[in-house]
Amino acid sequence: MTEFFASQRLSAYIDGELSAAEMAEVERALRENAELRAEYERLSATVDFLREHGPVRAPSGFHDRVMASVEHEPAPGGLLARIRGWFAAMPVETFAVALAAVLVAVVVSQKLDDPSETAPTTGEELADRSRSEDKGAVPAPGNADGDLGSAVSTEDQDAVQSTKGNTKEAPAWAEEMAGVLLPDDQPQKRVSSIVEPSSEDGVVTLEVDDEPAPELSAATKDMPDTEIDDGSTNQQLQAAASYRLRVDDPQDLRSLLMLIERYDGTATSNGKAVDEDALVEGASRVGVSILIPQGNLPAFHKALKQLGPVDMTSQNSAAPLYGSDSAVKVFVDVTQ
Amino acid sequence: MLAMLFGMVRRTSDEELVRRFKEGDRAAYSELVVRYQNRVFGMCLRWMGNRSIAEEVAQDVFLALYKALPRFRGDAQLSTWVYRVTVNHCKNRDLYRRRRAHGRHESIDGVPQDADAPTRQYADDGPIADAQTHQTEASELLQAALATLDEDQRRIIVLRDVEDLSYEEIADILELPKGTVKSRLHRARHELARKLGRNISLADVV
Known part of the structure; x- marks a missing residue:
């Protein structure tokens, strides 16, 4: 073993992470090389210093503050837990890769100051809109076979292709989800999405507030087409993950925008770059198109799930969630 | 009798606490907070370099855990999760800080300022303010040295040498190959040793 390799292995040697043969080699090098020994001592001292002075204690009262912060959270085992349980069963990983891009409609509900638009408040009305938008769908980008690139598995390509016709049907679970999101008999039910890291299986997180929200009829109406299609050069849509995400906390929106930026994506609203401050300070309801370069998409999607604003994706990868009776619509945007 | 005594002193497992919490026992969650608060806060502090922000982030972490625990399936160890x-959360907040700090001048010592710290703290934010609240001089020195490392190096060295996690656990948490963890850790230690060496003698460290 050369001195260079011995040097590179010093940390692992300190941690006992080398094989017996490698350890013997490092020890021999240490005996023969004073400079290497000095480096070893320096590293060991640094590790000891970190172990001695690194750990810290939480501030006084921290525990109480945490408990106070969850005091008004729904108790586990209640309605929220059941809803989460439904989504926990979804194999989102499979479907995630099928996404050529993610279009997210963000509903910021700080103010609702646009009463002029008619709002569908039932699943049927939403389905009508969804079907009318379906007719305007263009073929999925990529080659003639719908190849969306290396990020998409064969299985998922099949899934995308399966959506090319206008005969898409929402899977049963989607209807169930639509019922959760926009129960026809309880149109005032307030639905919010919350930002939090997902568990290892990347679960959709939804939260249904127990308090009625009178403004929901406005907040939950479909995004006008102009808000969804930003008119950019990116090819538009066919199946995959679009969902309406309600962001009640400005920090959540900031987090989302930061994530987009990190993965070289863009966030536009009505064809213009999203003005974060304007959104969080004055917006009532905004559709945001998110475009992520294809190569970054899997990583983005993974990070998105960890960050919190999560997509609603199909548990059946062969049948991406689509309009029909679902309140959740499906689009794909692909940057070229 | 012995078994009874053993049962009395046996530490309730994380799994048991999670199970109880899922059944609606908030006391179990409280116990989990007690169990993990130092580690979570410590991680946040060593990452953020500012106690007030670290506490904010740590509280956010526990709030998120409260909401997410009901769907924790136990595929990984709770501690890893x-x-x-x-x-x-730290990544997220760090990203936000950087974004907000874009266009601002960095402090002359190269330590990034906290972009989301309250305005009143701008004048004395960063390691100096942090130092005022740290318990020991060594801890202050360590914090300052850690702040000069890049993000990848800092998170790995904290997970390994402060939190005492195994290479496998770190690889799992950061979603990196074990070999990458190993090489980055070596570089991080080497760099930190160099930084610390500027300020303290080896004899002080040892």
Whole structure:
């Protein structure tokens, strides 16, 4: 073993992470090389210093503050837990890769100051809109076979292709989800999405507030087409993950925008770059198109799930969630 | 009798606490907070370099855990999962700080300022303010040295040498190959040793 390799292995040697043969080699090098020994001592001292002075204690009262912060959270085992349980069963990983891009409609509900638009408040009305938008769908980008690139598995390509016709049907679970999101008999039910890291299986997180929200009829109406299609050069849509995400906390929106930026994506609203401050300070309801370069998409999607604003994706990868009776619509945007 | 005594002193497992919490026992969650608060806060502090922000982030972590625990399936150890959540929150906040700090001048010592710290703290934010609240001079020195490392190096060295996690656990949390963890850790230690060596003698460290 050369001195260079011995040097590179010093940390692992300190941690006992080398094989017996490698350890013997490092020890021999240490005996023969004073400079290497000095480096070893320096590293060991640094590790000891970190172990001695690194750990810290939480501030006084921290525990109480945490408990106070969850005091008004729904108790586990209640309605929220059941809803989460439904989504926990979804194999989102499979479907995630099928996404050529993610279009997210963000509903910021700080103010609702646009009463002029008619709002569908039932699943049927939403389905009508969804079907009318379906007719305007263009073929999925990529080659003639719908190849969306290396990020998409064969299985998922099949899934995308399966959506090319206008005969898409929402899977049963989607209807169930639509019922959760926009129960026809309880149109005032307030639905919010919350930002939090997902568990290892990347679960959709939804939260249904127990308090009625009178403004929901406005907040939950479909995004006008102009808000969804930003008119950019990116090819538009066919199946995959679009969902309406309600962001009640400005920090959540900031987090989302930061994530987009990190993965070289863009966030536009009505064809213009999203003005974060304007959104969080004055917006009532905004559709945001998110475009992520294809190569970054899997990583983005993974990070998105960890960050919190999560997509609603199909548990059946062969049948991406689509309009029909679902309140959740499906689009794909692909940057070229 | 012995078995009874053993049962009395036996530490309730994380799994048991999670199970009880899922059944609606908030006391179990409280116990989990007690169990993990130092680790979560410590991780946040060593990452953020500012106690007030670290506390904010740590509280966010526990709030997120409260909401997410009901769907924790136990595929990974709870501790690994908690660290992963903490890392994600720290990344998120760090990203936000950088974004907000874009266009601002960095401090002359190269230590990034906290972009989301309250305005009143701008004048004395960063390691100096942090130093005022740290318990020991060594801890202050360590914090300052850690702040000069790049993000990748800092998170790995904290997970390994402060939190005492195994290479496998770190690889799992950061979603990196074990070999990458090993090489980055070596570089991080080497760099930190160099930084610390500027300020303290080896004899002081040892």
